[in-house]
Amino acid sequence: MAARQPPVIAVVGPTGSGKSDLAVELALKLDGEVVNADAMQFYRGMDIGTAKITEPERRGIPHHLLDILDVTEEASVSEFQQQARAAVADIHRRGKRAILAGGSGLYVRAALDVLEFPGTDPGIRARLEQEQAEAGTAPLLQRLREADPVSAGRLGDARRIIRALEVYELTGRPFSSFMPSREYFQPAVQVGLAVDRDELRERLAARVHRMVDRGLLAEVERLDAAGLRRGRTAPRALGYAQFLKVLDGEADVTQAAEETIVATRQFARRQLTWFRADPRIAWLDWQDPALAAKAAALCA
Template identity: 40%
Template sequence: MGNETNIVQPDLVVILGPTASGKSALGIALAQRFNGEIVSADSRQVYRGLDIGTAKVTLEERALVPHHLLDVVEPQEVYSVSQFQHAAIAAINAILQRGHQPLLVGGSPHYIQTVVDHFDIPTVPPQPELRAQLEARPLDDLLAQLEQLDPQSASSIDRQNPRRVIRALEVCLVTGQPFSQQRGTSNPLYRCLLLGIEWPRALLYQRIDSRIDERLQQGLVQEVQEQLAKGLSHERLDAFGLEYRFVSRWLRGEFTSEAEMVQRLKYASHDFTRRQLSWFRRDKRIVWLDGQANLVEQATTAVQTFLKHTKEISTL
């Protein structure tokens, strides 16, 4: 028999959940307790200058615990899921080499799954002519075609993000196979504990609405205006999620008032959260924590039990 410690996978703690559920604060608290470092799993926080609308952790919070994969590229650049996967794995492995505990924290399901399940991501290169044809069509038309070709992707994708819808369609049309079925998995790199934060739906919506109000008070509109002044297009802003999309549309005169924009943004955020939760609910590995109880206490107990198992195996 060989030495069994050679096959023990490194431990990765994952904190996930819907918007405004409290992931960042919990991640920092756990990192402080378990000598950890945080790898962000957020598809928008990789962009520099998009701080308020993405609820990026503050510099003061980053001083408490090392954070990775924040402010990686400029908003004009496109940062792919494949790029994230490679960067996240490199960051996690570096944390492990330092003898610290990695925590993957975020709410972007595709980003999380590429690491946890070690996806083989389709490597279909961009098709400029096909993209131009798709970009000329209405978003509703694109979504209808995606629902026909790949219902699974259509149900999980950000349906108001034309760039992602076009990319999923592009892969389907070029390969003749659903995008969702092309993400094979390699052998998992880590033994993962997936912790989700759960709130009653009505209370979660209240938290989302409060966060939107806070972001506007913190200067979300000014943040969008600054990006436009730097040359970022309204079309590019649409790709950065609901907050940027709705403020951009308001600045273009698409709403009768700021109040209408805010209310429509809140409703759209509720809808996005419902789909986010539906995606997470399919993963039966997730241990759900009660957001109304002591989150840190619940999570600490779960992590201690998880890490204890590895220590027991390594001593065999």
């Protein structure tokens, strides 16, 4: 009989809570390797603004699915699902522990849960995008209410509304029917970092200021020259969208930093809401001196 595979480990929580550091500590304790599940850390060159873990900080632990896309390419959760599961299988096949780390909630669930992704049709999407450009979002949202009221009640921005209508036209099924149940694809353990929200707010502000000091504007300028604005995903990343305004003369560095702080805090709140809704996550105090040991005990 084949040996039973160990559970996949996922370290989750809001941005700035220390997921990358804990993942490395777990890898050192459990003979593991890390699989990135932060969608914006897929991009080559987006280092400062995503707080991408540096080579010294990795402490010799292999990291997978970092720097796999150019900024002009679109991140795909369905492609990530295949890549992450292949990386996990390879890590386990070599007798190591696979440790998923990241705050992109849907990407984490794509790797861990039974989750089906509908296909895409560029023609349908282009037509819907043209309709939205000509008539606005309201008519599309009304059409979605008639076809898929559940999704219409959940989705607010044009991009997601267009995607829901594309799926409905392509499959004949409402987009909401593809939403996942909380069923693991394979055995898994999720470790969540429980934060003090007021302290996290201050930490996020300080982190943005450090990013500015380390050259975030120069990084954005360099990526802009490499085609950042042509991408569908990368230019919307926290910090990058705000600092593109500096390059355009629409804001100064101080304004862009403050806008980034506000947007990052809002994102952290959304992450906490997402992860708190999953009862399978075991929450540990992010500042517990014994955090790594307690997390490792959960993953044994």
